[in-house]
Amino acid sequence: MTKTTPSCGTLLAAMRQANPLVQCITNDVAMNIAANVLLSAGASPAMVSAEEEAGEFARIAGAVTINIGTLWAGGVAGMLAAARAAKDVDKPWVLDPVAHYATGFRRRVVGELMALEPTILRGNASEIMALAGEASRGQGVDSGDSAMAARNAALTLARRHGCVVAVTGDVDFVTDGTRSATIEGGSPLMPKVTALGCALTCLVGAFAASTPDQPFEATIAALALFAVCGEDAGEQARGPGSFQTLFLDSLSALGSERLDAEARITML
Template sequence: MSFNDILTPLRAQNPLVQCITNYVAMNIAANVVLAAGASPAMLHAVEEIEDFTPICGALTINIGTLDGAWAASMMAAAKTANASDVPWVLDPVAHFVSAYRKGVAQDLLVQRPTILRGNASEILALAGEAGSGKGADSGDSVDAAKGAAEALARDYGATVAVTGPVDFVTDGTQSAEVTGGSALMPQITALGCSQTALMGAYAAAGPAFDAALGALAHFKAAGNVAASQATGPGSFQVHFLDALASVGPDDLAQTVLG
């Protein structure tokens, strides 16, 4: 099965995806997962993790609006996912902006996520290299973060996805790039965070490298369609959700450079 073919079993299985994400992203992330063909659950109470995480097809963790209670839930969910063979995705949003956030991100990384997704500045900093990110926005190019992504993949046994105008994904031995999308995409708040949730849906239906590549391609393909119909950020969001539901495996394949 190739990366784009994962979309077919994803839609057939409608996997349950636990999304521990930030307040800003909850609505758009849930809608993105639903439009793509999976079932989101925005559950983060630590008291429910032991019962809920094992029944999910995948777990996604986004540290965007971090606090102590959520950090405890994230760690409990990551450990439970590992113990239950549930694939999970880590999105270390702006982990370099404070010592506390950096510590939480590093603690989660040690749990060895199935997929690590971030922008170039986040990936560089997570690998211990200097970056120029500003908050959740990247100040570095995807090309500059390729080496860091490959090192993180080898060190933690993860597939690493670096997102930007041209996405890069690697598992330390193989890599690919994904092109397309729209310049309007960064103008939709938390759209990148919702991609993390979509990666969880793909990880529930296929192997890690192909899942990350498929989710990246799905976003780019839907962005291509929405860009041809939208007149601004507001209409783009509506068309983008529609396109997530309408694009097929062949559309995804056209975005990957190899």
């Protein structure tokens, strides 16, 4: 981070102090780990997605996160209502366009959500490249491309939609169309634990909720926290099972000073 922006540690302390309420409209697989990640990091998750209340709840939440992983017709109305409400009251909202290229249904829904101008877009390289109209090697929810391969696509989307775009992978790339950064860290065990990427989307929402006027910095801080804690847990873990427990413990225990000391961020 530069001297003119708050450090990741400062943003982590602010998020924990705020204990923001984050509306997590996520997929069925991700609900448990997403809630535990937010609780461990210092935020308050709410898995509110029904059409009858999603829009109303979005008005009181600090941020909204929407993940289309297990998409179904009955859930789309709740997603759209929450996104509209967040936009109406100027609350940050984060879109995770999981495998949006796989079916016509997904492409239509993501198009409707993108029209509601997400504050932050977080996806893997293949998802971001496909969303920008580039050829990708994605297969289902898995990326076949590196984060840096999606750099131009991320810049295109950020400028086209006026949002922050985060491409996550072995090295993460974040841009607002003008400024860009990479974040290194994490562990090879992270892709072996289901829905950690989905949980990261919710964590980005938590940081954005506590720093709504700085979505670029908030996104970097969330990704840096994930990377440092992932690396920490990976050094101790014997496999994916122990990694998940150690990762949650690290999210809870990591302090601001250590985050600033260990975060590997390069401003481009």
